[in-house]
Amino acid sequence: MSRAVVFDEVGGPDVLRLVDEPAGTPGPGEVRVRLEAFAVNRLDELTRSGASPMPVKLPHARLGCEGTGVIDALGEGVEGYEVGDAVVLTAVPDMTANGTYADHTVLPATRIIERPERLSPVGAAALWVAYSTAYGALVEKAGMRPGDRVLITAASGTVGLAALQIANQIGATPIAVTRHAAKRDGLLAAGAAAVVATDTEDIVEATRSHTGGAGADIILDSVMGPGLAELAKAAKRFSGTLVTVGWLDPRPAPYPSVPITTHRYMSFEHALDTAAVRRIAAFLFAGLRSGALSPTVDRVFPMEDIVDAHRYLEQGQQGLGKIVVTTGQAG
The missing domain is CATH 3.40.50.720 (NAD(P)-binding Rossmann-like Domain)
Known part of the structure; x- marks a missing residue:
């Protein structure tokens, strides 16, 4: 089994709860990623509270549009990746159905990139969307x-x-x-x-x-x-x-x-364009290598404290940088 953060109704941070559910099996062209860390974004707050125009599939909706982890299962036909590869997610097709607030997520192999070696899971979780x-x-x-x-x-x-x-x-x-x-x-x-x-x-x-x-x-x-x-x-x-x-x-x-x-x-606009994603990744990775780019993290929460993480965001306590949540699944 795998853990996931879900909500059955829109509202404040307290609607979020941690549940056990199957990890999911990747289909053709898909990978399953064992997530190590994910970021909390303003879009997550808007979706959870009902303020986002995006439709929410209630009950048992998930959150999370970015994260990082390790591939632990490959679907048929996936090339260029192996089990054990560390990756960064570049897009989640439907976050309310299969978002990154979880131990595992399944998504197309075209929606991940290799994680730069110099980035820790926490740093990598703070990279892509911003x-x-x-x-x-x-x-x-x-x-x-x-x-x-x-x-x-x-x-x-x-x-x-x-x-x-x-x-x-x-x-x-x-x-x-x-x-x-x-x-x-x-x-x-x-x-x-x-x-x-x-x-x-x-x-x-x-x-x-x-x-x-x-x-x-x-x-x-x-x-x-x-x-x-x-x-x-x-x-x-x-x-x-x-x-x-x-x-x-x-x-x-x-x-x-x-x-x-x-x-x-x-x-x-560019996250679903594979050529654009390659350009973005090449630019960002060059900046990471030179030291010109360095993701800024404000605070890290464990996934068990996801309600507190959302309260922290909603109350405007955030300093400089990203709120990151760790799953405890590293290694």
């Missing part, structure tokens, strides 16, 4: 180049921290945005060339000050909401690009009226 989202939005979508000034909102979040490192790896100049001036030193240490704290500064004025009056070449926004139109004014007129990747503020977001290019980026 870094592939930041890379996809900045490089694939916005075409970030060396020398670009990149304004990054919610910079202390997981995508924001990944974006700081990726911008530096490319040779761009990352400018971090945070609501709290108390996070300034931490963001500078994390790689920001400058920090705009909106509790004490006007975001448009501060951005123009940090860019010699020109404005940001690229804005990466994870917030949306009513402030989006004002944020867009911080971009370079006519040639600036705004890419939105999240919706931390669920209120309506007015469309920017300034003359810039806008994109909406969703991570599954």
